[in-house]
Amino acid sequence: MRAHVVFNRRISAAYRHLGIVAPGFPRAFGPGQFVMVRPSFSVDPFLPRAFSIFRIAPSADSAGPTVEILYKVLGKGTQCLSRMEAGQEAEILGPLGNNFTVRENVEAAVLVAGGIGVPPIAALARHTRNPQSAIRKCVVFLGGKTSEDILCVKDFEAAGATVHITTEDGSMGARGLITDLLVSFLESCDDRAARQSGNQEGPNRPIAQSPNRLHIFTCGPPGMLAAVSRLAQTYGVACQTSVEANMACGFGACMGCAIEARSDGFGPNYKLVCKDGPVFDSRELVW
């Protein structure tokens, strides 16, 4: 769909905030859904890039809603995108893929985002503020290498969330990895009384009642997702994870964005990140 850039703001040396006006683009999206974006008339870079939707804002005029994404300038595609200016033409396709789903009985959302994995998590935090949401508590864990990688803190605070921050160099929040804080948090939630009374479902479910109260939603680098997924399993907490893959089309045609899912025993089982995801129950994937 033909669209044009309305803003392409520099957040820091590496991060940008892009707004694209697309006539006819749906106003509604599910947190976790993504768009494929490329500059018009480009054969190099050739492929569009997949970006999680950060926000869709209504337009002042009839030009269509503004689709907002946050991105990190990393390679050829994002470098090219970072040079785009307001008014320039772009192609956008979406909203694509599935989204985070919040079960009705989830009371506390644990949002875990690493680096540029934050946009769908911020969209989810905003979503949980709507009156229909059953979520009463939002706890956010943001991690990055340095303070530059910590984004959207104000967005989370505006959504009424408690925000915990870690950086690997200690330049913001606690020094270390995001999973360090997450472990402490999950330990503190551990309902020992319930465990002692024998009111538990199995050895992997020390928080006997919590699977229905607590739910982890996460997006970030693969190593972090694997670690969070393991913690979720250890503490018996449900976990939805948004993953990334090299993608050519975004709508299930190229089959390039395969990810290995748990198999029923008859050879490997691949899911497509674009169509079956990008959000998966963490137990579904091979980490």
Added chain:
Amino acid sequence: MDDSSHEPRATRRGENDKTCEPRVAGHVNLAVEFAGIRMQNPVVSASGTFGYAQEFEPYLDLNRLGAVVVKTITRLPRPGNPAPRIVETPAGMLNAIGLQNVGIDAFIREKLPFLRTLTPPLIVNVAGESVEDFRELTKRIGDQEGVAGIELNVSCPNVAGGLDFSTDPKLTHQVVKAAREATRLPIIPKLSPNVTDINTIARAAEDAGADGLSLINTLVGMAIDVRTRRPKIANVTGGLSGPAIRPVAVRMVWQAAQAVRLPILGMGGIVTGEDAVEFLLAGATAVAVGTASFIDPKSVVKVIDGLRDYCAANGIAEVRQLVGGAEIPGRTAT
């Protein structure tokens, strides 16, 4: 000749989204007959880039295609290759999907009913691991209602033994002959560019009774991440496609068009109507749009509209007039 890079770029791709709407203007007859299959225009989807067509239904009118060519079907379902399967390369991409597909039974049961509802002719692409596989697949697909032709994928670079059938003229001959004996439908082997002499292979296919040729499948390529020193795709090598390969594809279509009398379905990096014209001038009767459908799902109809615009602007009443129309100074086509 180089492409018309001196022209404003905006005219080389659809100027606006209206290019996706059918046009009334112009008196251009786009109809062609390819391998005995009548098409309303010479632009089809390339196998492996168009799924089973349904994936594209939200984005374009499938009934505008010249023909629908669907993703390779094998005897048994295939899970495909490990990730990562694709990587972008200059003006193109490498892929090693590994012929992930549902298998012929599920194709007939779940995919074919939708495909039958479409008006353009349906060309089903099949791949076997042996001559007998090809015979059986061709027979079963040929027995189905609503199939206009069968494309033989004898040239997949990403599965074990996938390339063998189109790099050895004897094997090409055996596969095409087996398919020929198994059905009366048009047989179109899709040949590999990864050969020393395309003409030998093309002649082997012709001698064995093929009705047309598809040219070209992807070129075997490789990309290495210089930071990790590892191949960028898990299969190590993959098939290169996109505008990067277009000159190779045009050259091979041009060569094969002079070596055999069979009509050719030309493909390789077509993004615009003018790209399609290049293939027709080289000797292709019809063209397939492949990787372009990934970057823009409307690509096939944009190429149809671009082709019509080219004909209208150049006073060409019948698109067939373009076929083999390349003028080579100082040479006569043999």
